[in-house]
Amino acid sequence: MSSSRLNHSSTQGLEIDHVSFAYEGQPTLADITLTLPVGEFVSLLGPSGCGKSTLLKLLAGLLSPAQGQLSWQGRKIDGPSLERGVVFQDYSLFPWMTLEENLSLALAKAHPETERKWRRQLTAEYLELVGLADASGKYPFELSGGMQQRGAIARALAVGSPVLLMDEPFGALDPINRTRLQDLLLSVWSSTSPKKTVIFVTHDVDEALYLSDRIVMLGASPGRVIAELDVPFARPRQRRALVNSAEFQQLRRQIDERFQQDVLSRIEETSLVGAEAEGI
Amino acid sequence: MSTTLKSAPVAVPAGPATTPSSRTRTGLAWLKHKEGWFFLLGLVLIWQLVASLHFSGSYLFPSPLTTLKALRESLPELLRGTGASFLILGPGFLLAAAAGIIWGLIVGTVPALQRLFTPFSRLASPTPPTIYIPYAIALLPSFRSAAGFVVFIGAFWPIFLNTTAGALALPQRYRDNARILGLHGHEYLRRIVFPAALPHIFSGLSVGLVFSFIMLTVAELFGASAGLGRFIQLYADYADYPRMAAGILYTGAVVLLTTELLERIKRRALFWVR
Numbered sequence A: 001m002s003s004s005r006l007n008h009s010s011t012q013g014l015e016i017d018h019v020s021f022a023y024e025g026q027p028t029l030a031d032i033t034l035t036l037p038v039g040e041f042v043s044l045l046g047p048s049g050c051g052k053s054t055l056l057k058l059l060a061g062l063l064s065p066a067q068g069q070l071s072w073q074g075r076k077i078d079g080p081s082l083e084r085g086v087v088f089q090d091y092s093l094f095p096w097m098t099l100e101e102n103l104s105l106a107l108a109k110a111h112p113e114t115e116r117k118w119r120r121q122l123t124a125e126y127l128e129l130v131g132l133a134d135a136s137g138k139y140p141f142e143l144s145g146g147m148q149q150r151g152a153i154a155r156a157l158a159v160g161s162p163v164l165l166m167d168e169p170f171g172a173l174d175p176i177n178r179t180r181l182q183d184l185l186l187s188v189w190s191s192t193s194p195k196k197t198v199i200f201v202t203h204d205v206d207e208a209l210y211l212s213d214r215i216v217m218l219g220a221s222p223g224r225v226i227a228e229l230d231v232p233f234a235r236p237r238q239r240r241a242l243v244n245s246a247e248f249q250q251l252r253r254q255i256d257e258r259f260q261q262d263v264l265s266r267i268e269e270t271s272l273v274g275a276e277a278e279g280i
Numbered sequence B: 001m002s003t004t005l006k007s008a009p010v011a012v013p014a015g016p017a018t019t020p021s022s023r024t025r026t027g028l029a030w031l032k033h034k035e036g037w038f039f040l041l042g043l044v045l046i047w048q049l050v051a052s053l054h055f056s057g058s059y060l061f062p063s064p065l066t067t068l069k070a071l072r073e074s075l076p077e078l079l080r081g082t083g084a085s086f087l088i089l090g091p092g093f094l095l096a097a098a099a100g101i102i103w104g105l106i107v108g109t110v111p112a113l114q115r116l117f118t119p120f121s122r123l124a125s126p127t128p129p130t131i132y133i134p135y136a137i138a139l140l141p142s143f144r145s146a147a148g149f150v151v152f153i154g155a156f157w158p159i160f161l162n163t164t165a166g167a168l169a170l171p172q173r174y175r176d177n178a179r180i181l182g183l184h185g186h187e188y189l190r191r192i193v194f195p196a197a198l199p200h201i202f203s204g205l206s207v208g209l210v211f212s213f214i215m216l217t218v219a220e221l222f223g224a225s226a227g228l229g230r231f232i233q234l235y236a237d238y239a240d241y242p243r244m245a246a247g248i249l250y251t252g253a254v255v256l257l258t259t260e261l262l263e264r265i266k267r268r269a270l271f272w273v274r
Helices: A002-008 A052-060 A099-110 A116-129 A145-159 A175-191 A205-211 A239-244 A246-279 B002-011 B014-027 B035-052 B064-073 B075-109 B111-124 B129-139 B143-168 B172-181 B185-223 B228-237 B241-269
Strands: A014-023 A026-036 A041-045 A067-072 A084-087 A163-167 A197-202 A214-219 A224-230
Touching: A014 A052, A026 A052, A026 A067, A026 A224, A041 A052, A041 A205, A052 A084, A052 A163, A052 A197, A052 B172, A084 A145, A084 B172, A099 A116, A099 A145, A099 B172, A116 A145, A145 A175, A175 A205, A197 A205, A205 A239, A205 A246, A214 A246, A224 A246, A239 A246, B035 B064, B064 B075, B064 B241, B075 B111, B075 B143, B075 B185, B075 B228, B075 B241, B111 B143, B129 B143, B129 B185, B143 B185, B172 B185, B185 B228, B185 B241, B228 B241
Parallel strands: A041 A197, A041 A214, A084 A163, A163 A197
Antiparallel strands: A014 A026, A014 A067, A214 A224
16 A cells, blocks of 8 residues: 555655654654655754654654654665765764774775775765865864864765755854855755755754755644745855845744744643643 | 852952962972872881881781892792783683673673573672682683683673673764664674773773782682792791782782783773763
8 A cells, every 4th residue: 555655756755754753652743744855955943842853863764753654765764774874963973983984984884895995085085075185084082073073974975875864963063163064065965966855954043044945844842844935045045145135034034933923822722721621 | 148259359369379389389399299109108117117016926027128128039939920820810811801892792782682691690790709719620620721710700790791881881873873874793893882882891801800810819829839829828838928928019019010001001992082
């Protein structure tokens, strides 16, 4: 039954089909249904506790849904795969390996048939791409947070996964490094072809607006989709001009209002439930 | 609260006042952080004092100088004894390290094996390994194999238990990362679990090393023909207390040097731990 439906949607990229998830009996995601097309840059935007990181882990295959199903190009996601590279907020690199060792380990797993020499060369290329050519022999503890995240991005890119899952990758960085890495990510993403499908988890509205083609807004307790919106800005985007534009400001306001509205309706709901309970 | 606020400005004039005291401190700077050495010196002085007293049984307390002389005289014998001891300790400890680390990594990673093995290790690990000595001597063909066996047992449990704990404490991020990269089996153990567990493994090795010295010297008291424990037993039997005391001091120094060596290896291996 499910296979015929999956065949039907085989070109649709990432499919999230009525997915629910509970953590220790507490529902964290309730009935999420989303289609994330191939080659799109989509942000999962929401406050803490909305389950956006959980949703990313489900997409990565690190967690299994309680109900529903996730698939990539028609194939069910039932475990992690190098098809879907992940960049975490920190600790993406193993601290006992140099940057180069981290990358070449990933490459050796992704392309076991290749020669060591080729992998070394590819490692060097990708480190160069993220501006870490000189740091290949360094260990993560010798690198700043921003450099570590560059390394994690280089690793995910070098592996060549068509899907890139990013869990607040710039959340721990200072504003300057954050904007630099956002620009780096955009330039790398738009220069690769075919374009990678990027799912980017963030709680930063500006970041989501600047980076994405589409924003999925998630509300908290339990996590659910409260809105989806297309980001209409043409690429390449000019950060300053864009952020100061009336359109950007308007979208930003719209998002803030939608979140506020959600919070208010939640409060109303709980107080109604409370009133009912008192009545009984 | 107001008193603490008031006391704050009072503390300020104390700033310049520290200058003369810090000058005297620089004069005695060599004294700083040497407290431990002074304590040792004090102990030697007390030792000398006790040894210089005349009381019945004072022959049991050879003076530091007499002991030092005995140490110099018996140094060749002690060195030979060290060799004999290490021929037992080395293989026993290294085998225990290999078995404890490999088995600990596996048990700490595979929950089913952990459930299988935990009741046994709960029972066996707290059993004082010294009680195996008579049986080991009866069971095994030579004293060396018997002593090697009890050294192995003594060192195995702390190494195994610490390694298991280290493997169990593997942060979720590393597990996730390894799963994403498709690492499993021995590659996962070797490249991820082992290095991540190294801090735990080294604490196990330190405890295991001290344990194996204890096991070794106790075993040697039982029936060795050479070795450090044997040396001390022999001269105690002959009532040659200066030599016996020299043997104790020497053994202490050997244990200290060996653990220090392990500490050096640890610091090199764990350079990435901040």
